[in-house]
Amino acid sequence: MAEKISKETVVKVSRLARLSLTTEETERMTAQLAGMLEHFRDIDALDLASVEPMTQPYPLKNVLRKDVELPSLDRDEVLDQAPAAESGRFRVPPTIGFDV
Amino acid sequence: MQKLVDIVAGVTNGSLKASAVVEEHLARIVARESEIHAFNLVTADQARTDAAKVDEDVKAGKKVGALAGVPIALKDNMCTRGVETTCSSKILQGWKPPYDATVVTKLRAAGAVIMGKTNLDEFAMGSSTENSAFGPTKNPHDVSRVPGGSSGGSAAAVSAGFAAASLGSDTGGSIRQPAALCGVVGVKPTYGVVSRYGLVAFASSLDQIGPFTSDVRDAATLLEVISGHDPMDSTSIPQPAPSLVSVLDHGVAGMRIGRVTDLPEGCEPDVLARLEAAFDALRSAGAIIVDIKLPSIQYCLTAYYLIAPAEASSNLARYDGVRYGNRVDAADLNSMYAATREAGFGEEVKRRIMLGTYALSAGYYDAYYGKALKVRRLISDDFAHAYEKTDVILTPTSPSVAFKFGSKTDNPLAMYLCDVFTIPTNLAGHPAMSVPFGTGADSMPVGVQVLATTLGEQAMFKVAAELERSL
Numbered sequence: 001m002a003e004k005i006s007k008e009t010v011v012k013v014s015r016l017a018r019l020s021l022t023t024e025e026t027e028r029m030t031a032q033l034a035g036m037l038e039h040f041r042d043i044d045a046l047d048l049a050s051v052e053p054m055t056q057p058y059p060l061k062n063v064l065r066k067d068v069e070l071p072s073l074d075r076d077e078v079l080d081q082a083p084a085a086e087s088g089r090f091r092v093p094p095t096i097g098f099d100v
Numbered sequence: 101m102q103k104l105v106d107i108v109a110g111v112t113n114g115s116l117k118a119s120a121v122v123e124e125h126l127a128r129i130v131a132r133e134s135e136i137h138a139f140n141l142v143t144a145d146q147a148r149t150d151a152a153k154v155d156e157d158v159k160a161g162k163k164v165g166a167l168a169g170v171p172i173a174l175k176d177n178m179c180t181r182g183v184e185t186t187c188s189s190k191i192l193q194g195w196k197p198p199y200d201a202t203v204v205t206k207l208r209a210a211g212a213v214i215m216g217k218t219n220l221d222e223f224a225m226g227s228s229t230e231n232s233a234f235g236p237t238k239n240p241h242d243v244s245r246v247p248g249g250s251s252g253g254s255a256a257a258v259s260a261g262f263a264a265a266s267l268g269s270d271t272g273g274s275i276r277q278p279a280a281l282c283g284v285v286g287v288k289p290t291y292g293v294v295s296r297y298g299l300v301a302f303a304s305s306l307d308q309i310g311p312f313t314s315d316v317r318d319a320a321t322l323l324e325v326i327s328g329h330d331p332m333d334s335t336s337i338p339q340p341a342p343s344l345v346s347v348l349d350h351g352v353a354g355m356r357i358g359r360v361t362d363l364p365e366g367c368e369p370d371v372l373a374r375l376e377a378a379f380d381a382l383r384s385a386g387a388i389i390v391d392i393k394l395p396s397i398q399y400c401l402t403a404y405y406l407i408a409p410a411e412a413s414s415n416l417a418r419y420d421g422v423r424y425g426n427r428v429d430a431a432d433l434n435s436m437y438a439a440t441r442e443a444g445f446g447e448e449v450k451r452r453i454m455l456g457t458y459a460l461s462a463g464y465y466d467a468y469y470g471k472a473l474k475v476r477r478l479i480s481d482d483f484a485h486a487y488e489k490t491d492v493i494l495t496p497t498s499p500s501v502a503f504k505f506g507s508k509t510d511n512p513l514a515m516y517l518c519d520v521f522t523i524p525t526n527l528a529g530h531p532a533m534s535v536p537f538g539t540g541a542d543s544m545p546v547g548v549q550v551l552a553t554t555l556g557e558q559a560m561f562k563v564a565a566e567l568e569r570s571l
Contacts, residue, residue, distance in 0.1 A: 010454070017413060017457040018420070019450055020438035029454055032512060036455065039513060040402045040468070043475050053473035054480055056305050057291045057529020058337060058554065065331065077198040083427035090422050095433040 005034050104170050104264045104318035111169035111211075114158055118151040118169030121264075122213055125171045128261045129215075136238050138257040140176045141184055142216040147171065150213045157211075165211035166325050172207055173263035175254045176217035177224055178309070179298040180204055187300050188232035189222045191444025192425045201298020202333070203267060203309055203326045210325045215263045218253030222446045223416065224274055224302045226250050227518040230509055231448040239282060241544055245502040248278030248518075251312070255282040258312045265322050266312045271302050272404050273497075273522025275310045276534040280497035280547025283536045285319045285564070286312050288522075290555050291529035292337035294323075295330030303411035304335075306404075306526040316535065316564045320344035323557075337555075347558045348565040353386030355563065358490035358551075361391050364398055364520050368500045370540030375496050378537050378548045381570035382494075382563065392486040392493065396478040397524045401516055403479065404523045406459045406472035412449075413456030419444060451512065480528045483553065491559045493551040495521045497534040501544035521549060531557050535564045538571065 010030045014021045021029065075088065084091040102121070110116025126144055133139060154169045174180065177187045179197035181204075186192045200208075207214065221231035229237040229252030237252040239245040240260040247256040251268025255278035258266050268275040270288035279286025287310040294309040301307060311322040327341030359379060379389055421427030421440035428439040445453070459468035486493065498518060508515040525532040531554075534547035548567060552560035 005458070009458070013454055013458045013461060016461060017453050018417075018434070018437040018441050019445070019453065020435075020442040021450070022442075025447075025450070029451065032451060033455060033458065036405065036513065037468075040406060043399050043402050043471055046399070046471075046475065046478070048471060048474040048478075051474040051477050053470065054477040055473060056335070057480070057527075058335065060292075060335060060337075062334070073198045078423075081195055081198065081424050083421055083425070092422055093430060093433050093436050 005030060005037055101261045101314050102264060103315060104167070104313060105321055107170050107264055108166065108168055111154060111158060112164055116169070118154040118213065119148065121169055122147050122151040122171055125215060125262060125264070132260055133262065135243060136240055136256055136260050137235060138218055138237050138253045138260060138262055139173070139216045140186055140188060140219050140234055140253070143183060143214060147213050147215050154211050154213070165209060166321070167207065168211035170212045170265060171215045171263045172212045173215045173218050173254055173257040173266035174204065175220055175251050175266070175268045177220060177269060177300040178204060178267065179300070180214070180217065183217070185217065185300070187223045188220045188234055189444065189446065189449070190233045190426065191419045191440070194426070195424050197298070199298060202295035202330045204298065206326050218251070218257050218266060220253055221250035222449050223300070223412070224250040224269055224271055225412070225448050225452055227273070227277055227515050228508065229253065230505065231446055233446055236505065239502045241283060242502065242542070245504055245544070246281065248281035248498070248502065250274040252278045254312050255279050255284055255286065258282070258284045258314060265318060267309055267326070268312055269299055269307055269309050270526065271306045271408060272526050273519040275312065276522050276532060276547070276549060277498045277518060279312055279534040281502040281545065283545030284312050284314055285316055285533065285535055286310065287319050287323055287533040288525060288531060289323060289327065289557060290337070290531045292335050293327050293341050293531070293557070295333040295336050297330055297332035301415040303408040304415060305411060306408060316561065316568045317345065317348055319533070320348060320561050342555065342558050344557060344561050347562050350562050351385060352382055352563055352566045355387045355492070355559065356390045356490040357382050357387045357563065358390050358392040358486055358493035360394055360493060360495055362393050362395060363495060366499050366517060366520065367496050368541065371496045371498070371500060371546050374537050374540060374546040375494065375548055378494055378567055381567060385566050385570065390490045392490055394482045394486060394524070396475065396482045399475050400479055400523045400527060401520060403472045403475040403527060404519070405455070405516060406468050407476060407527070409452040409456030410459045410469050411456070413453045413460065416449070416453055476527045479524055483524070483528045483530065487553040491552070492556070492563050495549045495551065497521060497547035497549040501540045501542065501546060525551055530554055531560055533560060533564055535567050537567060
């Protein structure tokens with residue numbers, strides 16, 4: 001299993017998770033994640049080479065419904081709950097022209 | 101406290117007014133809610149209107165539903181159209197969903213009266229309700245102690261008589277553990293038995309809705325109403341749910357009850373003593389106690405705390421300040437996402453998003469998430485072998501009685517250990533329920549957990565009913 005988690009990795013992961021953690025949160029998170037990941041090493045002892053991963057508890061196949069129009073959510077009711085909406089759409093800040 | 105089935109019988113035959121039942125429950129809320137904090141929102145006006153409608157229908161001779169006049173509380177992670185649904189998170193504070201969860205539609209159709217939305221650990225992540233952004237719920241048996249979690253508000257609401265029943269959700273024990281700590285019945289059905297449509301997702305392959313009630317018959321009655329296939333939930337099992345109330349008086353003669361000989365350590369002696377008493381009661385009723393082994397469940401915490409946060413990190417990506425919930429404005433989109441999420445999520449939710457994002461990230465996926473999925477298979481296989489020898493399994497629900505506020509908040513792993521007996525069930529997708537079975541340390545309630553295999557609810561309820569009768 002991987003080496004102990006570093007502060008740099010925590011910063012990188014927080015960027016992936018779209019969380020702007022404070023310096024204090026980053027410090028605390030690094031220590032706590034390291035502690036948990038250490039505990040999780042207990043499964044390193046298991047031989048899992050021939051084990052099939054289990055992604056869902058009940059074996060169901062994906063089914064598609066018939067392609068017919070059905071009633072949907074009321075657009076005004078949905079947009080009414082958005083932080084910002086305009087002309088029947090969600091409004092967001094600029095998406096380009098800044099570093100991401 | 102009035103039983104759900106007695107309310108339905110009385111309201112239906114006209115000897116009891118739904119309005120009077122609701123007023124009794126509202127009076128208890130007025131008397132004690134400021135101390136307990138079971139609710140994020142009490143919908144008293146709507147409850148009175150709905151109860152009056154039930155009474156009118158009865159008077160007019162109309163047929164009323166299977167839950168006519170029953171006051172029911174909903175965990176505040178189930179969508180109610182036009183009624184605030186927060187998940188006890190600042191990020192969703194003020195959000196009014198544009199649709200009802202399927203369980204809400206079913207409850208209303210059955211004549212239930214919804215009393216309000218109950219407190220939880222933020223986004224159902226926790227075992228004590230201490231992670232609620234709106235303050236913790238207190239245990240009605242001792243307000244210096246936690247009610248358990250994450251569905252602590254739903255458990256406390258039934259325990260305190262604020263509602264005859266409630267619904268919670270269970271991802272790793274979030275119905276069963278608070279049920280045990282508050283001295284009520286709590287059921288996690290087989291994954292796929294109850295629709296998750298309109299349940300705010302935490303870990304989609306583990307989440308399941310289920311009832312809290314004051315006894316086993318009430319739980320069976322309520323579960324029958326909320327079960328069934330739903331085309332709006334692609335993981336809903338496409339077959340009718342089994343009848344439960346009809347099996348409650350069957351007894352357990354000849355049934356095989358599994359005793360786990362390699363149970364994870366750390367369970368308090370007072371709880372283990374009650375488990376032994378439960379085995380004795382079932383043996384006296386004619387059941388056969390069978391020793392079984394579940395060697396892989398010692399790895400359940402690792403598998404769960406990699407899989408659940410991984411799924412959560414993906415599910416909670418939707419809280420981005422665009423379509424619903426709250427936003428912190430910033431100059432560009434990515435800064436707005438990060439500022440919104442930093443301000444809106446509490447510490448435990450951030451911790452799990454971070455853990456999950458890490459476990460899924462390039463370079464670590466195989467070492468963590470990929471391995472956890474394989475361990476999940478081992479645990480599921482262990483259960484499959486065990487159920488060749490036994491019909492149900494009996495374990496403690498929680499390793500201890502309700503603990504004091506603040507005693508585990510500084511140590512996430514200590515809090516996670518609260519779920520060591522409940523998590524394996526979610527990983528396997530099986531049903532399990534907690535039944536109150538006497539008291540332990542400081543006269544606090546103890547729950548015994550009955551586990552069964554996929555769609556084994558009938559066997560589970562037979563045993564639960566027998567345990568209750570034996571008290």
